[in-house]
Amino acid sequence: MQTVDVRGQKCPVPIIETKKTLGMTEAGASFKVLTDRQPSFNNLTRFLKDNKIQFSSAESDGVWTITITKNT
Amino acid sequence: MTNIDLLQMVESGGCSAKIPAVQLDEILRYFPLPDDPDILINIDTHDDAGVYRVNDELALVFTTDFFPPVCSDPYEFGQIAAANSVSDIYAMGGKPVIALNIMMFPIAKLPAEAYRDILKGGADIASLAGVSIIGGHSIDDHTPKYGLAVVGYVHPRKIISNAGARPGDILILTKPLGTGIILAGQRLGLTSEDEIDEVKSVMKHLNKSGADIMNKYCIKGATDITGFGLAGHALKMARASDVSITLNLKSLPLISNTYSITDLGCIPGASFRNLEYVENDTFFDDDLDYNLKMIACDSQTSGGLLMAVPQEKSDEVISELHKNGLEESSKVGFVTGKRERYLYVNN
Numbered sequence: 303m304q305t306v307d308v309r310g311q312k313c314p315v316p317i318i319e320t321k322k323t324l325g326m327t328e329a330g331a332s333f334k335v336l337t338d339r340q341p342s343f344n345n346l347t348r349f350l351k352d353n354k355i356q357f358s359s360a361e362s363d364g365v366w367t368i369t370i371t372k373n374t
Numbered sequence: 375m376t377n378i379d380l381l382q383m384v385e386s387g388g389c390s391a392k393i394p395a396v397q398l399d400e401i402l403r404y405f406p407l408p409d410d411p412d413i414l415i416n417i418d419t420h421d422d423a424g425v426y427r428v429n430d431e432l433a434l435v436f437t438t439d440f441f442p443p444v445c446s447d448p449y450e451f452g453q454i455a456a457a458n459s460v461s462d463i464y465a466m467g468g469k470p471v472i473a474l475n476i477m478m479f480p481i482a483k484l485p486a487e488a489y490r491d492i493l494k495g496g497a498d499i500a501s502l503a504g505v506s507i508i509g510g511h512s513i514d515d516h517t518p519k520y521g522l523a524v525v526g527y528v529h530p531r532k533i534i535s536n537a538g539a540r541p542g543d544i545l546i547l548t549k550p551l552g553t554g555i556i557l558a559g560q561r562l563g564l565t566s567e568d569e570i571d572e573v574k575s576v577m578k579h580l581n582k583s584g585a586d587i588m589n590k591y592c593i594k595g596a597t598d599i600t601g602f603g604l605a606g607h608a609l610k611m612a613r614a615s616d617v618s619i620t621l622n623l624k625s626l627p628l629i630s631n632t633y634s635i636t637d638l639g640c641i642p643g644a645s646f647r648n649l650e651y652v653e654n655d656t657f658f659d660d661d662l663d664y665n666l667k668m669i670a671c672d673s674q675t676s677g678g679l680l681m682a683v684p685q686e687k688s689d690e691v692i693s694e695l696h697k698n699g700l701e702e703s704s705k706v707g708f709v710t711g712k713r714e715r716y717l718y719v720n721n
Contacts, residue, residue: 312385313646314558314640314641317639320639345641345643349639352667353664
């Protein structure tokens, strides 16, 4: 699974990179986004919710992994 | 002279650097408001400036605003910060008169000429506004920050406030939106020189002609659009006026390419904070264009005036604004009696 590593990057970079990757991902396929910034996690998950994009997330040692599945 | 790039020294510039409104409200609610009949407008209605009555013919409008750099060039930063500071006086229908400089500057890290150029930019805009800068205060600090504390005059019966919107009024916005998005895009190399020049020219533009037209047409309700974005300031206006406001996002005037840069995902953190601030009191239409929704929440630096204009005057006001250097002025919504929510946002 492709991983978009935006650790250390502030908004709007995580959303830009996520949107770019979504554009290149086939419908039904998934990829991961890694961020170590709480505001970036909050903004990115808000963006995904508002755009009705499926995702799940988990936090470990200050790093959030967001697994995003492109809608079919 | 060495090339000075102020943007190298900031994380978030302009009004995006404001403390989030939700947190600010929480802090301020513990402070009792001073009780004095001559205080005509205080923070209670979240207006742009405080107003204090001196006598029946004269009141003072008092405001301050300062922020970190929004552009690389010190002179232009000074111009933008000053235009932004004076704007709160215009939004209240006042005539700005005197001001003090407020400066935080890393004197050991940047050449003194940068300091001088910031002040020169501020002084030139103040002069255009007819304001005399009569002093100031400076602090040695890592990130440069600059702005003015401004005093203006207003007749106590001619105050324009964000509590003056009335059902039936049409909302007119006098400057295009997108400064926060374009400035964030600039840091990431997503914008062209032309877009940066356009955004700087929007931010330097004084709200003076807009204020003159408000006074000519006896407008009662207005605010200027800054850190809380169009949606945030419209909500504050609706609450203060105890009305509901409907915004039509397809009518928003935008700085060139704001939409396409937003569509890349270039949505600054401040837009999410503003969205959080407004959403409990706002009804967002189900099929709202997401990019336009986030543009409505985009934090503006030195944004335009949002005027509540009686419908029968609105065409004439728009045409005057267009003739007076505010060609992008547009009708962006309307005011109704209080409905279930304060703010309604449609495409």
